[in-house]
Amino acid sequence: MNKKSIRDIDLAGKKVFVRVDYNVPMDKEQNITDDTRIRATLPTLNYLLKQGAAIILAAHLGRPKGSVVAEFSLKPVAAALAKLIDKKVQFAADCVGREAEKASKGLQSGEILMLENLRFHKAEEKNDADFSKQLASLADVAVNDAFGVSHRAHASVEGISQYIPVVAGLLMEKEIAFLGQAVTNPAHPFVAIIGGAKVSDKIGVIANLLTKVDTLIIGGGMANTFLAAQGYGIGKSLIETEKIALAKELIVKAKASHVNLLLPTDVVVAEAFAADAPHKTVAVDKIDENGMALDIGCQTQQAFAQALKGAKTVVWNGPMGVFEMDAFAVGTEAVAKAVADSGAVSIVGGGDSIAALEKTGLSGQISHISTGGGASLEYLEGKVLPGIAAIAEVRHPLIAGNWKMHQTVNEALALAQDVVKLTAGVSQADVVIAPTFTALYAVRSVLCNSKVKLAAQTMHYEQKGAFTGEISPEMVKDVGCEYVIIGHSERRQYFAETDETVNKKLIAAFNYQLTPILCVGESLEQKEAGQTNSFVGGQVAAALVGLTAEQVASMVIAYEPIWAIGTGRTASAEDANAVCSLVRITVAKLFGDEIAQKVRILYGGSVKAGNIAELMAKSDIDGALVGGAALDAEGFSKIVQY
Known part of the structure; x- marks a missing residue:
């Protein structure tokens, strides 16, 4: 995608509005329990500081629904960022109005200001023009480094581009480079692994990838619907009965497109949805009426790993089973290892997939771990994301x-x-x-x-x-x-x-x-x-x-x-x-x-x-x-x- 980044513009002496995704998890005492999203933006912030810019950070936290909610204040996030970047981070008690205007006006090159939660205002999610204009008035240029919210046409993401130019931050640039390559021009053989509970959540992704991949692997709860479409009895396993016809269509489409569609051949079943439930591995044609498929079996794990050998591009989104329970996380962890060992350009998204990589210590062997959940799925569907569309284009040399x-x-x-x-x-x-x-x-x-x-x-x-x-x-x-x-x-x-x-x-x-x-x-x-x-x-x-x-x-x-x-x-x-x-x-x-x-x-x-x-x-x-x-x-x- 031909988009301008912070590398393409003169930043010296400029006030730069930076949209970041600091929607981080906190405990009851408002201590941040995972600062990954903050650390992911540090390369962009350090680059801006090195170029002589003054940084105005904007983000949301939680779901305050347009009201001021103390537990969703970004003040603790500002304090956490200050420690990570080893620099004072000023804080404005609002993101627009007199407080924000005064703070941004006095901001000097090399200084950082964080605005209060954007979603304390209903106008943010409504993409209100006046609210967008107020945000834009604080700066000379805007930077989108929040891929995770770029599928939302919100004021700080899309509306602001109507008033000041928007360019990509380094994190956004990386997302566009990797996901864009997978969507538009992947190296072949191209293998996609799609998991998770429901087919309905990822219909668009599957349909779009069937036109691009050489092999499509489907696991997790959604695989049950495909197995049912092939005539297998799946007992009490999770299934979307209303999507069986669609699954049949996708199977036919895969065959017509000469795509190698892989489904589980054996599964780990239990009669109760519980971490300590007795379980066993059976072939997919041996699931009894009281059984629930909660993970993929050893034979399937080996087949999926074999399919990744020789791949040049691998995209993985979604677990192979009930990953939150250790007894049923083995299949997801096996896929994580296979992706890491593939030697391909590997792109991983989805909370459970990323968690599996971190749990197994394999994150460092992945080419790109996407910071966007819903955004990465919509991108893989081939949709135009409002936040990316708003970024100024450039004729890349x-x-x-x-x-x-x-x-x-x-x-x-x-x-x-x-x-x-x-x-x-x-x-x-x-x-x-x-x-x-x-x-x-x-x-x-x-x-x-x-x-x-x-x-x-x-x-x-x-x-x-x-x-x-x-x-x-x-x-x-x-x-x-x-x-x-x-x-x-x-x-x-x-x-x-x-x-x-x-x-x-x-x-x-x-x-x-x-x-x-x-x-x-x-x-x-x-x-x-x-x-x-x-x-x-x-x-x-x-x-x-x-x-x-x-x-x-x-x-x-x-x-x-x-x-x-x-x-x-x-x-x-x-x-x-x-x-x-x-x-x-x-x-x-x-x-x-x-x-x-x-x-x-x-x-x-x-x-x-x-x-x-x-x-x-x-x-x-x-x-x-x-x-x-x-x-x-x-x-x-x-x-x-x-």
């Missing part, structure tokens, strides 16, 4: 390396490994490499668990046929590419590719869910004749014929003057930006300003570490298409890390 007709397979593997290693710490830019076709499959294996994406250097627009030596869009997709370079000037110059050919390739790319990098550019003769604007603008217009606004918004356009390729010559930053601006203006004329602002425009033409900073400082240059310099991993990484 993209650096693409075109290796052209260089590198044998072994050379390409070595270069790819170096690129992955040297660019691993960069989150501020997307990185794409385009090896020769013969090396694509081998290089893909190197990129699997990295942020570096794979591109093909070209493709044919037909799916199949007697086109000797060509590669089809399906082949490009099948080999693991996410991007494809189309209309490169050398292809136009040496292989007579026309605007019509380029247009057909763009349409074919989108038909196969490939992101095209469209190349446009003029020759030296055209430049000297003053034809740059008309020629490049014409190339853009011709290429985009028949595309939808949504497709255009998602693509990348690279301005690469023919006269600068391989010559050592490069356009000045001002000249390059002028043509990139022309490209954006052309898109705006065809599809509107909103779409034009989303298109990422790169500059290509003798880009090096020495000129990247100057180029990237320009308003309409969003990255670079790098040629010769991309063949040197160290030099290319310097461009990425500009």
